[in-house]
Amino acid sequence: MPNVLEARRVSKNFGGFHAVKNVDLAVREGSIHALIGPNGAGKTTLFGLLTRFHSASAGSIFLEGEDITSLGPAEVALRGLCRSFQISSVFPGLSLRENVRIALQRRHGSSHQFWRPARILHRFDAEADALLERVGLLPHADRLCSEVSYGQRRALEIATTMAMDPKVLLLDEPIAGMASGDIPVIVELIRSVARGRTVLMVEHNLSVVESLCDKVTVLVRGEVMAEGSYAQIRDNAAVREAYIGTDYDS
Ligand code: ADP
Ligand code: MG
Numbered sequence: 001m002p003n004v005l006e007a008r009r010v011s012k013n014f015g016g017f018h019a020v021k022n023v024d025l026a027v028r029e030g031s032i033h034a035l036i037g038p039n040g041a042g043k044t045t046l047f048g049l050l051t052r053f054h055s056a057s058a059g060s061i062f063l064e065g066e067d068i069t070s071l072g073p074a075e076v077a078l079r080g081l082c083r084s085f086q087i088s089s090v091f092p093g094l095s096l097r098e099n100v101r102i103a104l105q106r107r108h109g110s111s112h113q114f115w116r117p118a119r120i121l122h123r124f125d126a127e128a129d130a131l132l133e134r135v136g137l138l139p140h141a142d143r144l145c146s147e148v149s150y151g152q153r154r155a156l157e158i159a160t161t162m163a164m165d166p167k168v169l170l171l172d173e174p175i176a177g178m179a180s181g182d183i184p185v186i187v188e189l190i191r192s193v194a195r196g197r198t199v200l201m202v203e204h205n206l207s208v209v210e211s212l213c214d215k216v217t218v219l220v221r222g223e224v225m226a227e228g229s230y231a232q233i234r235d236n237a238a239v240r241e242a243y244i245g246t247d248y249d250s
Pocket of ligand 2: 044045
């Protein structure tokens with residue numbers, strides 16, 4: 001399989017502080033790729049570079065072989081590289097169905113046409129309900145976002161990101177803050193949304209990484225320290241050392 005997303009020698013400095021240093025990353029089409037590393041390693045910054053939310057201080061980024069280093073974040077999203085919680089925004093005062101419908105309208109370029117007749121706005125309802133069903137939220141479609149559980153809101157965020165129909169989906173700590181009982185549901189959801197697309201995810205829970213991910217890249221102090229299968233990473237002495245005293249949880 002070809003690489004659908006690549007970073008080549010990418011760096012990001014924040015006022016002289018090197019948050020990301022000369023990172024090479026190659027994400028294979030159709031894979032679930034984990035990005036792990038201690039807090040402050042530069043994982044979220046790297047996501048920001050890939051999605052063009054941050055401009056790179058050096059290096060290049062390629063999506064499906066095309067150099068996207070000079071594109072803006074909206075263009076990159078329209079080309080199919082979407083980061084959950086960036087493109088999607090969840091509106092607490094709206095119902096779950098309305099939230100997904102707004103995300104669909106955005107993809108179809110009609111997000112500023114709220115004045116349109118209701119019958120036009122409602123043309124996305126069937127598609128919204130299909131996405132809600134996919135994440136197990138259809139029975140709650142009419143409830144307000146502010147009324148549902150934290151786990152259900154995270155599932156809604158995945159549904160609104162799916163509304164963009166991304167080729168490559170970037171998830172930054174998708175299970176962070178979730179009750180342990182909700183974790184298997186979101187893990188299955190990620191597995192299901194990963195079918196037919198590529199997922200790059202930051203994840204601290206290593207049993208989740210082990211069960212979901214084909215490849216793991218370890219970032220430490222802005223640099224790639226190791227890369228390989230979960231078993232290769234787990235047995236890497238330098239990686240173990242880098243995690244001592246951090247939230248490495250197994
Ligand atoms: P991670 O997601 O791996 O925990 P981050 O990418 O959020 O790490 O942060 C990496 C480092 O860059 C941290 O030291 C953080 O304080 C710093 N950093 C992140 N964003 C900014 C910013 N906008 N300005 C200055 N420093 C930043
Ligand atoms: Mg982070």
